[in-house]
Amino acid sequence: MFVFCHTGTKMTCCGLLTAKKEPVPLKSVEVELQVRDHVATVVSTLNYENKEDKPLEAVFVFPLPGDAAVCHFSATIGQTQIVAEVKEKQQAREEYDDALSSGQQAFLLEESDQSPDIFSLSVGSLPPGESASIRLEYVTELAVQADDGLRFCLPAVLNPRYQPQGSEGASVQVTSVPASLVPYSLSFSARVSSPRPVSKVESNCSLDPLQYLNTEQTQATVKLAAGHKFDRDVEVLIYYKDAHQPTAVVEAGQASAKPGSLMGDPIVMLSLYPEFPQDVMSSLASCGEFVFLLDRSGSMDDHMNNSKRDQTRIGSARVFIMLSFLSSLQDTLLLLLKSLPMGCYFNIYSFGSGYEHIFPKSVEYSQTTMEEALKTVERMGADLGGTEILKPLQHIYSQPCIPNQPRQVFVFTDGEVWNTKEIISLVKKNSGSHRCFSFGIGEGASSALINGLAKEGGGHAQFITGADRMQPKVMQMLRFALQPAVVDISVTWDLPKGVSVTVLSPPITALFQGQRSLVYAQLSGQAAEGCVTVKYSLAGHPSQNQLHFSLTPAQDTGLTVHRLAARTLIRSLDMEERESRGEQDGGMKKKVVELSVQSGVSSAFTAFIAVNKGDGEAIQGPLVRRNVPTPSYFTFTLALIFSSESCSPKQPPRDPLLQVVSLQKASGCWELDPALAAALGKTSEEVENTKPASVNQEVWATILALIWLHGFKMDAQEEWELLAMKAASWLRCELHIICCLPTFSLLC
Numbered sequence: 098m099f100v101f102c103h104t105g106t107k108m109t110c111c112g113l114l115t116a117k118k119e120p121v122p123l124k125s126v127e128v129e130l131q132v133r134d135h136v137a138t139v140v141s142t143l144n145y146e147n148k149e150d151k152p153l154e155a156v157f158v159f160p161l162p163g164d165a166a167v168c169h170f171s172a173t174i175g176q177t178q179i180v181a182e183v184k185e186k187q188q189a190r191e192e193y194d195d196a197l198s199s200g201q202q203a204f205l206l207e208e209s210d211q212s213p214d215i216f217s218l219s220v221g222s223l224p225p226g227e228s229a230s231i232r233l234e235y236v237t238e239l240a241v242q243a244d245d246g247l248r249f250c251l252p253a254v255l256n257p258r259y260q261p262q263g264s265e266g267a268s269v270q271v272t273s274v275p276a277s278l279v280p281y282s283l284s285f286s287a288r289v290s291s292p293r294p295v296s297k298v299e300s301n302c303s304l305d306p307l308q309y310l311n312t313e314q315t316q317a318t319v320k321l322a323a324g325h326k327f328d329r330d331v332e333v334l335i336y337y338k339d340a341h342q343p344t345a346v347v348e349a350g351q352a353s354a355k356p357g358s359l360m361g362d363p364i365v366m367l368s369l370y371p372e373f374p375q376d377v378m379s380s381l382a383s384c385g386e387f388v389f390l391l392d393r394s395g396s397m398d399d400h401m402n403n404s405k406r407d408q409t410r411i412g413s414a415r416v417f418i419m420l421s422f423l424s425s426l427q428d429t430l431l432l433l434l435k436s437l438p439m440g441c442y443f444n445i446y447s448f449g450s451g452y453e454h455i456f457p458k459s460v461e462y463s464q465t466t467m468e469e470a471l472k473t474v475e476r477m478g479a480d481l482g483g484t485e486i487l488k489p490l491q492h493i494y495s496q497p498c499i500p501n502q503p504r505q506v507f508v509f510t511d512g513e514v515w516n517t518k519e520i521i522s523l524v525k526k527n528s529g530s531h532r533c534f535s536f537g538i539g540e541g542a543s544s545a546l547i548n549g550l551a552k553e554g555g556g557h558a559q560f561i562t563g564a565d566r567m568q569p570k571v572m573q574m575l576r577f578a579l580q581p582a583v584v585d586i587s588v589t590w591d592l593p594k595g596v597s598v599t600v601l602s603p604p605i606t607a608l609f610q611g612q613r614s615l616v617y618a619q620l621s622g623q624a625a626e627g628c629v630t631v632k633y634s635l636a637g638h639p640s641q642n643q644l645h646f647s648l649t650p651a652q653d654t655g656l657t658v659h660r661l662a663a664r665t666l667i668r669s670l671d672m673e674e675r676e677s678r679g680e681q682d683g684g685m686k687k688k689v690v691e692l693s694v695q696s697g698v699s700s701a702f703t704a705f706i707a708v709n710k711g712d713g714e715a716i717q718g719p720l721v722r723r724n725v726p727t728p729s730y731f732t733f734t735l736a737l738i739f740s741s742e743s744c745s746p747k748q749p750p751r752d753p754l755l756q757v758v759s760l761q762k763a764s765g766c767w768e769l770d771p772a773l774a775a776a777l778g779k780t781s782e783e784v785e786n787t788k789p790a791s792v793n794q795e796v797w798a799t800i801l802a803l804i805w806l807h808g809f810k811m812d813a814q815e816e817w818e819l820l821a822m823k824a825a826s827w828l829r830c831e832l833h834i835i836c837c838l839p840t841f842s843l844l845c
Contacts, residue, residue: 123155128251130287132335134344135368135613136238137249138657139165143231147223154197155220160252162237163214163545166664167699168656169234172204172220172707174227181206181707183694189704196708197221204231207704212517213668214252214545216699235699236660239335240548241613243559243573246299246334250544250560251285285321285331292344293337301332301562330540330562341370345629345646347620348658359601359619359663360696363650366658367616371608371642373580373635385578386459386502387443388493389433392510392538393477394449394484425567426509428755430474432568433507435761436575436819437462442502445470447477452489458496464763484513487520494527504531505578507571508550512543518671518701520546525553525672528606532556532582534574536567555607568816575819581636583608588616589630596622596648601666608633617662624648663696671701753778754810754817757802761820765827767802769794777805796831799824 127142145155161167170181179202184192186207196203202222209215223229239247289295294314298307303322310316321331346366354361430445437443442459443466446452455473460466486508498504514520524533533554537547538561551558557577559570586605590598599619608614608631616629627648632641667689674685686702693700756776760767767773774784788797803824806817 124282126283128283128285128331130249130251130285130333132239132247132249132287132289132291133657134291134346135247135615136236136366136657136661138234138236138655139251141233141235143218143233145220145223145229145231147225147227150225152222152224155223156217158215158217160214160543161216161235162250162252163543163548164664164668165214165235165237166660166667167206167208167216167233167235167705168660168697169232170204170206170705170707171232172202172709173230173232174202174709177709179204179707179709181705183697183699183703184706185690186702186704189706192706192708193219193221202229202709204707205704206233206699208699208701210701211515211519212543212545213701214517214543236657236664238615238661240558242334243570244336245340246336248560249287249333249335251331251333252544283321283325283331285325286318287320287333288316288318289335290316291337293339293342296336296338298336299334301329332562341372343370343642343644344368345644346658347646347648347650348656349650351656351659354695357621358695359666359692360656360659363620363648364601364658364662365598365618365620365646365648366661367618367629367644367646369614369616369631369642369644370612371583371610371614371631371633371640373610374638374640383438383440384502385438385441386499386504387433387437387441387578388459388504388506389430389443389445390486390489390493390506390508390510391445391447391477392449392484392486393447394511394513427474428752429567429571431471431755431759432572432816432820433575434467434470435758435763436572436823437467437763438579438823439764442499443470445474446489446493448484448486448489450485452485452492454489454492459499462763467763484510486510486514487516487523490520490523494523494530498530503582505556506531506533506554507574507578508533508535509538510536510542510546511539512537512546514543514546517543517546517549521549521553522672524550528553528555532578532607534578535559536561536571536574538562557607557609557612568813572816572819577609577612579819580609583633583635585632585634585639587632589632590618591628591630592648593622593624593627596620596624596627601662603665603669605631617658617665619662620648660696660698663692663698667692667698667700754806754813757805758817758820761802761824765799765820765823765825766795766831767798767824769798773798773802777801793831796828799828803828 123143124146125144127144129140131138131140147155172179172181181204189205189207193203193205200222202224203219204221205217205219207217209217218231218233220229220231237249239249242248287298289298292315295307295309295317298304298317298319300321302325305320305322308318310318319333325331345368348364348366350356350361350363356362434443439462441462443462444454444456444459446454455470456466493506531554533550534556535547535550535554535558537544537558540562542560542562544560547558547560550556557574559574561567561570586608588600588605592598597620599621601617601619602615605614605616625648626645628643628645630641630643632639634640670685670689670692674689689700690702692698693703699705753776757767757773760770760773760776762768769785769788771781774781777784784798784801788794792800803821806814806821810817
């Protein structure tokens with residue numbers, strides 16, 4: 098069992114547990130997922146048992162979704178249940194230490210100071226032979242995926258987070274074991290309810306069949322198949338019919354809370370899906386500065402080197418997967434570069450402990466610059482050390498923007514960073530000069546980093562794990578980047594007299610066709626119906642969307658919406674506190690603590706503390722500390738994608754689609770040559786002899802390539818659609834009038 102920690106500027110193996118293989122206290126994890134439309138409540142139960150002959154302190158560092166709000170924490174020892182309270186973090190730590198010094202049982206749950214998706218749970222003074230059950234509850238929004246599925250991810254993997262030398266603050270230390278040796282099991286069940294029918298539920302793990310609870314199919318349950326080891330992220334995708342319909346959920350306030358407070362008043366959650374005019378969307382932008390930032394950190398090289406000493410940890414199957422991911426990223430970059438419009442500018446950065454860029458500054462897109470970029474990408478390896486994304490971002494933002502070329506930044510990373518909040522603050526500071534699109538690659542990618550980059554950068558986020566195809570998700574993001582920027586966004590409320598609204602969400606800074614925006618607001622007063630209008634300007638065309646909704650609170654919804662609204666406001670205040678760097682004399686921090694305590698929602702400045710005072714008898718014996726391991730899962734990370742080590746398995750033959758794409762010129766055309774003929778599955782004579790005399794070779798080659806794409810690769814249309822549009826545009830310029838072209842039976 099390996100314990101990874103941070104020393105200097107890289108992660109090293111700093112210790113082994115003894116050969117006695119002392120028992121791990123965490124025995125099982127039980128998770129219940131309750132989905133209501135676009136949000137979810139997650140209840141996790143962690144069962145501990147101390148089989149040692151000494152009192153035990155167990156420390157379990159684990160990930161949660163980056164936008165989750167922990168809202169309940171309790172412990173059951175025997176017949177006694179202790180419900181934790183939210184207190185200021187330092188006060189909670191002192192109470193925990195005092196309890197352990199007095200021989201009392203204590204439990205402490207706190208969020209990392211540097212990254213909101215990392216929590217540590219300390220179970221203190223668990224007597225010999227004693228069992229404890231920890232109940233943890235959190236609420237979270239469900240992200241919309243490229244195929245309109247709502248994504249829930251239960252993270253299992255917490256990769257060691259890279260911390261640069263000289264950085265302030267304590268690093269996150271993680272005990273890791275091979276996935277096959279994780280000593281605790283997972284049971285998982287989900288209940289889904291929505292105003293719309295549930296069409297299907299999918300997962301990267303084996304599920305029992307979906308069970309509908311009513312004839313309308315608006316409620317359903319599903320369970321993880323028996324025998325699952327918690328050795329990977331559990332990803333669940335939920336699909337509704339008519340998913341793009343805007344909705345509003347009004348939730349009643351807490352009866353015991355003070356009227357006029359956030360928890361005492363009703364809260365409305367709006368799910369907005371803007372529909373842009375078709376005539377505007379039919380023409381994509383033909384300009385822009387596209388900056389691609391690729392993670393080349395070498396953390397996985399350390400993993401690979403360790404695995405050489407233990408061949409059971411990574412075999413030929415994983416090497417084959419490594420090759421598949423390497424090929425996938427290269428193919429994705431090929432599609433991206435081939436799909437860029439003529440007249441734009443681009444550059445490619447890569448980073449680890451340091452960073453590199455292909456060009457000193459962004460260059461105009463041409464055949465020469467495109468070829469140079471593709472050749473450089475092919476030579477890249479995971480050889481740049483740790484994961485320092487801050488410095489390349491600072492360099493990108495220091496470059497002057499190119500007039501009339503909107504900057505679009507694409508970030509590909511496994512997210513193993515330590516200074517998440519600092520990075521997100523930098524992106525927000527520069528949000529007026531660019532849009533940021535982020536991709537989380539592999540198991541354990543930090544959702545706080547990936548979602549935070551996109552949210553503060555006015556872009557969109559995607560996660561790519563397991564058997565996901567990277568290309569469709571990345572190409573959808575390029576389509577978003579090519580959409581005209583939406584400006585002058587405003588949300589206005591039309592409410593009856595006597596009803597007022599306080600918006601809790603930050604202003605909407607980005608809108609994309611068919612993508613959801615969530616808005617939380619606090620209501621006061623009573624009425625039957627309200628209306629909200631979203632106004633914006635798109636490519637010089639003013640537009641608006643309206644939603645009429647009932648102001649009557651829904652029944653039996655709990656406080657999920659209230660807690661998510663509190664979390665949204667806490668994150669906004671936390672960001673303001675970091676930006677002010679203490680200039681406000683701790684005023685923002687005080688507000689965050691007050692709101693966190695009032696709502697019972699976790700924050701960076703508070704922690705959950707529970708102490709079992711019992712009968713006052715102290716627990717006897719020296720306290721032993723145990724770190725509970727998380728899976729060390731090497732298969733899907735960027736360093737594997739970029740690994741330059743030679744491997745025995747041969748790569749599969751290249752997809753014919755990519756062979757055709759690789760031959761396209763930057764202008765959008767193809768050349769009529771033997772390479773194209775072979776990619777189309779024909780001989781040179783077959784493609785040349787059918788060419789009409791009046792059509793030149795490049796035009797004919799481009800026509801053949803487009804016919805082949807539409808005839809044989811419609812199942813992958815979202816991957817080649819943009820480069821085909823560029824080819825069609827080139828053809829229109831070359832052919833002012835296309836008369837009667839012959840029937841192209843050649844490719845049928």
